[in-house]
Amino acid sequence: MSQGTIVKVTGPLVIAEGMRDANMFDVVRVSEHRLIGEIIEMHGDRASIQVYEETAGLGPGEPVVSTGAPLSVELGPGLLEKMFDGIQRPLEKMREMVGSNITRGIDVASLDRDKKWKFEPTVEKGMRVKEGDIIGRVQETVIIEHRIMIPYGINGTLEEVYGGKFNVTETVARVRKDNGETVDVTMMQKWPVRKGRPYREKLPPDTPMITGQRVIDTLFPLAKGGVAAVPGPFGSGKTVVQHQLAKWADAEIVVYIGCGERGNEMTDVLIEFPELKDPRTGESLMKRTVLIANTSDMPVAAREASIYTGITIAEYFRDMGYSVALMADSTSRWAEALREMSGRLEEMPGEEGYPAYLSSRLAQFYERAGKVISLGTNGREGALTAIGAVSPPGGDLSEPVTQATLRIVKVFWGLDASLAYRRHFPAINWLLSYSLYSERLDKWISENVAGEWNTLRADAMRLLQEEAELEEIVRLVGVDSLSPGDKMVLEASRSIREDYLHQNAFHDIDTYTSLGKQYKMLKLIMSFYYKGMKAMDKGISSAEIFALPVRERIGRFKYIPEDDVNAAFSSIESELNAQLEMLLSKGGGINA
Missing domain, CATH: 1.10.1140.10 (Bovine Mitochondrial F1-atpase; Atp Synthase Beta Chain; Chain D, domain 3)
Incomplete structure (x- = not known):
C-alpha cells in the first residue's frame, strides 16, 4: 500500500504527495473519513485524485491511502432489482444504515453478504473447465436465471463442485489450474470498470432490436448489439423514449443509468418500473432491471464512474448469453463532469472547454457494445445494445458532445422541440434522423415480416x-x-x-x-x-x-x-x- 498526504483540495479534485508507489486508476481512501477516490494523474510522487464523495472540510496534511487495486464492480447474484449509486453502493442498504441522506465515507458491500442463494451445479467433478464456462445456475428472480461462470484467467480441472445454499463469498467449486495451483471459485467475481470484459468473437449486428415504437422500428431501426444516440433539447421527450425502450425493447436484461439527471426523474423510474408489467412474463419490470442512479446533486466525479459501472454490469450479463439493453441518460452530464475535472487538472481545453480526449472517451464507452460469442468451451451468443441520451444546451446539435457522439454511433434519433410543442410524440424528426443498420436488417425483415x-x-x-x-x-x-x-x-x-x-x-x-x-x-x-x-x-x-x-x-x-x-x-x-x-x-x- 502507498500512503501519502493531501497538499491541495479543489472541489472533487485532491492533490496528494508521497504516492510514488501508487498506480494510475488505483482506488484510494482519502482522509480520516475514508472517502473513496481514484487516481487520474501522476506527476512524480504527486497524485491527482478525483473523489467520488463530498470533499467539504478536507485540508492539507490529511492522509491518503492507496488500496493498490483499480475501481472495480462486484458481479454475482443480487444485481437485479437493485438500485446502486455511481460506484455500485446499494442505495437501499445505505438508507437503512444512515437514513435518506448519503453519509460521507460509508463503506457498504455492493452485493449482500448475508443472503443465501440456491446454487445448482451444471458440471461434475473431474471435468475440464476454462474461463467463461458456466458451472452452475442460481434462480435470481422468477424470470432470470443467473449463470455462474469460471472467472477470467482460470483454466484447469474441476476438483470439487458443491450444490446447496451459499452466499456470494462462499466457495462453490475448486479448480486445479494447469500450473498445479488450486483456486476457490465463488458466485461473485470482481472486474475493473475501465476495462472491457473479453469475448471470443464479435459478430456483425444483423438482427433488429424490436422496440414496438413505429418510428424507430420502421424508419430508423436499431440492431441488437448496436449503438444509438437520442439527442434533443429540454422537454422533447428523451427520458420518455428511453423509458419506452426499457419497457418494450426485446432485451432480456435492462441496465438503466441515470447519469447526472434530476432526482425527480430517477424517482419516477423508481416508482414506475416496479409497477410496470413485463409484457412477456407479466412480472414486474424490475425483475430484469439494474438501476444506476447518480443524480445531479451527487458529487460530479461519480458521474464518470456511473457510466463505466453500468456498462461493466451489462457486459457481465451479455457474457451469460443474454441480450442486454443499456440506457445512459444522459452522456452530456457525463461529459460535463469530464470538463469540470479537466479544468481542475489545468489541462488545455478543447472546443467549448471540453477536454481534447472527449471523443476518445465517448468511443471507448460505445465500442463496448456489440453482439459477441463469449468465452468458454461452448461460447454463448450475447448482445449488448447501448442507447445514450444527449442533452445539447439549447438544442444545439452542433455542440461538441453531440457531434462527437454522431461520429461513433450508427443510429441517430434526433428529437425535435417543434414536434414536441405540437404534441407529436415520439418527437423524432424523420427528416433529421438516420439509421446505418437499415440495409443490414433488410434481409431479416423481408424473411420474418414481409417481402414488401x-x-x-x-x-x-x-x-x-x-x-x-x-x-x-x-x-x-x-x-x-x-x-x-x-x-x-x-x-x-x-x-x-x-x-x-x-x-x-x-x-x-x-x-x-x-x-x-x-x-x-x-x-x-x-x-x-x-x-x-x-x-x-x-x-x-x-x-x-x-x-x-x-x-x-x-x-x-x-x-x-x-x-x-x-x-x-x-x-x-x-x-x-x-x-x-x-x-x-x-x-x-x-x-x-
Whole structure:
C-alpha cells in the first residue's frame, strides 16, 4: 500500500504527495473519513485524485491511502432489482444504515453478504473447465436465471463442485489450474470498470432490436448489439423514449443509468418500473432491471464512474448469453463532469472547454457494445445494445458532445422541440434522423415480416420528404394551387405522420406495436395512396377520395388489439377496395 498526504483540495479534485508507489486508476481512501477516490494523474510522487464523495472540510496534511487495486464492480447474484449509486453502493442498504441522506465515507458491500442463494451445479467433478464456462445456475428472480461462470484467467480441472445454499463469498467449486495451483471459485467475481470484459468473437449486428415504437422500428431501426444516440433539447421527450425502450425493447436484461439527471426523474423510474408489467412474463419490470442512479446533486466525479459501472454490469450479463439493453441518460452530464475535472487538472481545453480526449472517451464507452460469442468451451451468443441520451444546451446539435457522439454511433434519433410543442410524440424528426443498420436488417425483415416491407418503408420516407418540399409552396401560394397528385402526397403524408408515426406511450394498446401490426398499418396507408393515385388518373377528384368513410377506420387501426389485427386488416382492405370501386363504377376496377 502507498500512503501519502493531501497538499491541495479543489472541489472533487485532491492533490496528494508521497504516492510514488501508487498506480494510475488505483482506488484510494482519502482522509480520516475514508472517502473513496481514484487516481487520474501522476506527476512524480504527486497524485491527482478525483473523489467520488463530498470533499467539504478536507485540508492539507490529511492522509491518503492507496488500496493498490483499480475501481472495480462486484458481479454475482443480487444485481437485479437493485438500485446502486455511481460506484455500485446499494442505495437501499445505505438508507437503512444512515437514513435518506448519503453519509460521507460509508463503506457498504455492493452485493449482500448475508443472503443465501440456491446454487445448482451444471458440471461434475473431474471435468475440464476454462474461463467463461458456466458451472452452475442460481434462480435470481422468477424470470432470470443467473449463470455462474469460471472467472477470467482460470483454466484447469474441476476438483470439487458443491450444490446447496451459499452466499456470494462462499466457495462453490475448486479448480486445479494447469500450473498445479488450486483456486476457490465463488458466485461473485470482481472486474475493473475501465476495462472491457473479453469475448471470443464479435459478430456483425444483423438482427433488429424490436422496440414496438413505429418510428424507430420502421424508419430508423436499431440492431441488437448496436449503438444509438437520442439527442434533443429540454422537454422533447428523451427520458420518455428511453423509458419506452426499457419497457418494450426485446432485451432480456435492462441496465438503466441515470447519469447526472434530476432526482425527480430517477424517482419516477423508481416508482414506475416496479409497477410496470413485463409484457412477456407479466412480472414486474424490475425483475430484469439494474438501476444506476447518480443524480445531479451527487458529487460530479461519480458521474464518470456511473457510466463505466453500468456498462461493466451489462457486459457481465451479455457474457451469460443474454441480450442486454443499456440506457445512459444522459452522456452530456457525463461529459460535463469530464470538463469540470479537466479544468481542475489545468489541462488545455478543447472546443467549448471540453477536454481534447472527449471523443476518445465517448468511443471507448460505445465500442463496448456489440453482439459477441463469449468465452468458454461452448461460447454463448450475447448482445449488448447501448442507447445514450444527449442533452445539447439549447438544442444545439452542433455542440461538441453531440457531434462527437454522431461520429461513433450508427443510429441517430434526433428529437425535435417543434414536434414536441405540437404534441407529436415520439418527437423524432424523420427528416433529421438516420439509421446505418437499415440495409443490414433488410434481409431479416423481408424473411420474418414481409417481402414488401422495404418498398413500403422507402415509399413512406419519399412521401415525407416530398411533403417537406411542398410545404414551402403551400406557405407561399396556398394548397389550392397544387396539382391533384401533390394534394394526394400531402394527404398520404399527413396520414403517415398522424396515424402511423404519432404514438401514445400512455395508451394501453398504442404504447406497443408488433412488427406484424406495423406492416399492416403501413400497408393500409400506402394502399390508400397507391389506389387513390390510380383513381385520380381515371378522373376521380381528390376531394371525393379524401372523403372516403374508410379513412377513419385506417386512422384508428392503431388502437386495434394485437389479437384482432388480422381480421380488422382484411375488413378495412376490403372496405377500401369496395368504396373506391363504387367511385370508379363507370370506369372499371382498380385492382390491376
